[in-house]
Amino acid sequence: MVKYLIVGPSWVGDMVMAQSLFMTIKQQEPDAIIDVIGPNWSVPILARMPEVRNAIVLPTSHGEWGIKTRLTIGKRLRDESYSKAIVIPRSWKSALVPFFANIPHRIGFKGEQRYVLLNERRKLDKNILNQTVKRFVSLGVNNQEAYPPNILPQPKLAIDKANQIELYKKHSLSQRPAIALMPGAEFGPSKQWPIPHFHELAKKLIEKGHQVWILGGPKDQQDGNEIIKDLGEYAVNLCGKTQLVDAIDLLEAAEVAISNDSGLMHVAAAVGTRVHGIYGSTSELFTPPLTDNKVIHNLHLECSPCFKRECPLGHTNCQYKIKPSSIYESLLN
Template identity: 55%
Template sequence: MVETGERILVVGPSWVGDMVMAQSLFKTLKGRDPQARIGVVAPAWSQPILERMDEVDEVAGLEVGHGEFGWAPRRRLAASLRERFDRAIVLPRSWKSALVPFLARIPRRTGFLGEQRYALLNDRRRLDKAVLDQTVKRFVALGLTAEEAATGDFAIPRPALRRDDVNLTALRERLGLSERPAIAMMPGAEYGPAKQWPLAYFRTLAETLVDDGYEVRVLGGPKDAGAGETIAAGLGHVHNLCGQTRLADAVDLLADCRQAVTNDSGLMHVAAAAGTRVQAVYGSSSPAYTPPLTDNAEVHYLALDCSPCFERNCPLGHTNCLKQLSPARVLAAIRAEG
């Protein structure tokens, strides 16, 4: 059968949570044209996540270090993509992110104006932050016509990452996990400490959950290993898995958990997309701007006068938005679900 769908290249974002939220755009595009072929320009770390999205047909890896311009690899990638796509959608708002579709001579190039990239785009959109008040709305809007996106009143499909049961079985054996019902904890937040619930609170919660008959799995990257040890040290049935798993493994481990206690982080969005009940703790950020994209979540947010400040570090030096949010509150929410 001859392929008749539109060939669409999406330049993906650089953060885990944003890449998960980009699936809402992919779902929108496939919903409008089931025969569409979607390719995603993305860093290598994101490929395991993209492979769990049924809507993504191809990943074009861009090997550029964080903060690097990477002229040579961008030019090589553009050459490999030339004449293969009908349209490009550029999700990041940086100048360099729009370069690959331009160099690949993709006929229609859609993105928000910014960073003097007027010449690189030919379907230019102005970002109305009051209307498109969530990151995921901004992503989906770029897959719609300008007229459809203008009101901000459109459907947002929920991300859903595919689970690999074979991989999960292997993980359970390799990591020595038990048959107890599991609760995940994600104490990290790449953005900064103003988004991180105190480690002592995670540990207090872990102690009580073990007494309640749960296994606790602490998930995160290598940078979170110390935090994981603070939570897990000396506690039976608490596993510090930070740095011991791949991103794809996290999808399967989270899908296997009853609930997840998490800061506003990339892994929060992974947990939501994996179908896990999410207990989401917000400090300096806002659940109105980057909510977990699921109905199966409870948000813990104090909405103090000083929040959200969106700062990496508390500008007032006290982080009360997190310190005044007690482990007892989160425990009660977990127990309410049974």
């Protein structure tokens, strides 16, 4: 029996896509034990992945070295006697815990001179491993099969129906068919479809007989309020009022999720909801929602994808020129 410690990524969408790696390992080695170490926010989402035994919190902030903390955790994990470690991030510090835990086989991509920390350093050919999920899965398969992986399992998060029912009661949600809108763009404003566009689309959807939920974190509350302004009882701003685990259950209950290229878009894909993904500064070729039940909206302008946090040209036409009417019409088809 092989026992894995996997150092997970730092973003919600990436952690969802990492489930494809966990699924790959379990398909190859059904008796494998998988523990994942990641940020505190990742614990509830990892709990919805049946492949993962334990979620281990790494209590460091984004960008923090935290060598003493990593040493303490690594020493604590020595008693687990892990057989293998897979380090998904490419940073030097991310490989410290498996090293300190004395895990004999430590796998990761080449980068940041991790010669001692990793004893199997794999080449990252970005032309061949041209999607995030391919990079993750390739770390879990044999070298001969890693470029690219032959099979990419689609993430599938478990649902808590009791929590879903409770959320309907707690937030006084209607029984109308629900459509979830996710306006957040943690990476930067270049990934954000305009808030007035979200408002116009929400209005059309409510007039058509739907209820609209705005999902996101506390940072998205103001945007959520602007989207639902004057739209009545069937427009509900849930930004900052739900936990990530609640968003999983609510998205499964929605008929459709309309989202920027964001973590919640990947959550929606992983619960089987039909996803309309809006792309401009990023590309669906690199980070697509991992589902067959999707529609992609991308104008493919000459200036995109730029992968910048803010539009270098100052206009964000790749987002602005995707009109609410075009997305609304695609929902009807």
